Amino acid sequence: MxxxxxxxxxxxxxxxxxxxxxxxxxxxxxxQTHKEFLKYFTNNIVLYGTHYGASRTSNVRFSIYDKAEHYLADYIGSEASVTLSSGFMASQLVSQYFSNSQVTSYRTPNTHEALGAAGQIKVKSYQQLKGLMDQTPQDQPVVIYLDSIDFIGLNYPDFKGLKLLNLKNAIVVVDDSHGLGVIGPNGAGVFQELKSLGMMELIVCGSLGKGFGLQFGGIFGTKKRIETLCQSPIFGGSSPASPATMATLIQTQxxxxxxxxxxxxxxxxxxxxxxxxxxxxxxxxxxxxxxxxxxxxxxxxxxxxxxxxxxxxxxxxxxxxxxxxxxxxxxxxxxxxxxxxxxxxxxxxxxx
Known part of the structure; x- marks a missing residue:
């Protein structure tokens, strides 16, 4: 219906x-309809306008983006972060980046289409993934994609599947759209929990609109990785999230x-x-x-x-x-x- x-x-x-x-x-x-929250957002629209259609790499830049991204990195627990116009865009930036590399990528069950890209190997279970990774030379990195919350309990809250794997040479990419702002310490999502599992690298991405009521997406990881992703034509060629959104996020905690x-x-x-x-x-x-x-x-x-x-x-x-x-x-x-x-x-x- x-x-x-x-x-x-x-x-x-x-x-x-x-x-x-x-x-x-x-x-x-x-x-989304909280009266005090809307007052902050409305005031920021008056200051920043309804939309900002220029590239983040242009010669004229809003300082609020850097402020918001430093704030978010501290909030989530990562070295650095970058924001985009949506969670789908954020996840696609990551998956498209790795699809253009020589690294082997595995997509676990129930992973959102936002993390989909050419060349990924879809696995039916973590047991199958373990077998594939056990056959991979230990000096060869792999990328593993998953959703933190898949609504059947395969991952959050225990992440039993990930814990089956030797993650020493794994870049783990997690779409935490349903977790960011909602679960974890002070709503920080799963980043701080997952980074303790000993993977080679952790990247968390996805929508922050579900948890923070504002239209934008984010990527969280090492400073080096975020700087590399920001050199992508997808990042440079797309419009950013509204600067009014960034200001409202900081002001309404x-x-x-x-x-x-x-x-x-x-x-x-x-x-x-x-x-x-x-x-x-x-x-x-x-x-x-x-x-x-x-x-x-x-x-x-x-x-x-x-x-x-x-x-x-x-x-x-x-x-x-x-x-x-x-x-x-x-x-x-x-x-x-x-x-x-x-x-x-x-x-x-x-x-x-």
């Missing part, structure tokens, strides 16, 4: 059929922190209210509850609740369904959802 809307979907979606509680999307921290605290309280509340939490895949502290039962999606819809449920990333892909808790939601919203979910289980048992 597809619903068309005319304003940002926060906790309520208004359709031609009425109002529905909305537990979907990726606006985890509920910043007090709001972002409060919203993250609210988000995790909401997610903890829901998990504690569920009679049968085992029917969902709920990983670490991430505020999503994934499931595969289409009947449950319809049941929720019939009780005026809409969740994320559609074929992804293409029409022929399996249906991806998940309940997404956000900082938009009230305690009453969470209780209402839990009551409906618990009643579904009882209804299912009665109908058997």
């Amino acid at each position: 597809v619903e068309y809307i005319d304003k940002f979907p926060d906790r309520i979606i208004t359709t031609d059929k009425g109002d529905y509680l909305y537990f979907g999307g990726t606006a985890y921290l509920g910043l 007090h709001i972002i922190t409060k919203q993250r605290e609210k988000l995790h309280k909401n997610a903890t509340l829901l998990s504690g209210l569920l009679d049968t939490p085992e029917i969902f895949r709920y990983h670490g502290t991430h505020p999503t509850f994934a499931f595969t039962n289409e009947e449950l999606t319809n049941y929720l819809y019939n009780h005026n609740i809409i969740v994320t449920s559609f074929n992804y990333p293409t029409k022929t892909s399996p249906i991806m369904s998940r309940i997404v808790v956000s900082a938009f939601h009230t305690v009453e919203d969470i209780k209402t959802l839990a009551k409906v979910l618990n009643s579904y289980k009882k209804t299912s048992q009665t109908n058997r």
Whole structure:
């Protein structure tokens, strides 16, 4: 089912059929309509304009980009960072860079298309990848691509697959779009955790819009790697993220922190209210509850609740369904959802 809307979907979606509680999307921290957050963003648009279409390598440059990227590197825990207009662009910059090199690249299961590029070897499991890497000369580097959060628990929170591998000569590239700003210490994502696994090099990339409510992407890694990526024609030839976005990110951390605290309280509340939490895949502290039962999606819809449920990333892909808790939601919203979910289980048992 597809619903068309005319304003940002926060906790309520208004359709031609009425109002529905909305537990979907990726606006985890509920910043997109936060009044104080919007004031900062609006003031920065007045200062910096609505869009900046010049190259980052031009002879006239906004200083706010360097400030924001130093800030983000400290925040995430990397030596350096660079920002781009979107998470897809950030991940593509990394994957396209390595596709033009002689290094062998492996793409693990459920890795987002943003990290896709020519020449990658798709593996079906980490066990298969281990076998391939064991046959690779130890002085030959390899690149491993993965999503930090794949919603089936293959990676975050334990990263058991990565821990099977000898990463001494591995460049590990992680799309952390659903983690940045949401999980990890102060919302720093998975960078600080993964760098302890002893890989040759760690690069984290992806969208920061899901966690920080602002349209931009980022790449985090060593200073040398970031400098090299910035020499790419993809970086030099593309428009950057809005400078108003960069300024807002720096100025609103007090709001972002409060919203993250609210988000995790909401997610903890829901998990504690569920009679049968085992029917969902709920990983670490991430505020999503994934499931595969289409009947449950319809049941929720019939009780005026809409969740994320559609074929992804293409029409022929399996249906991806998940309940997404956000900082938009009230305690009453969470209780209402839990009551409906618990009643579904009882209804299912009665109908058997």
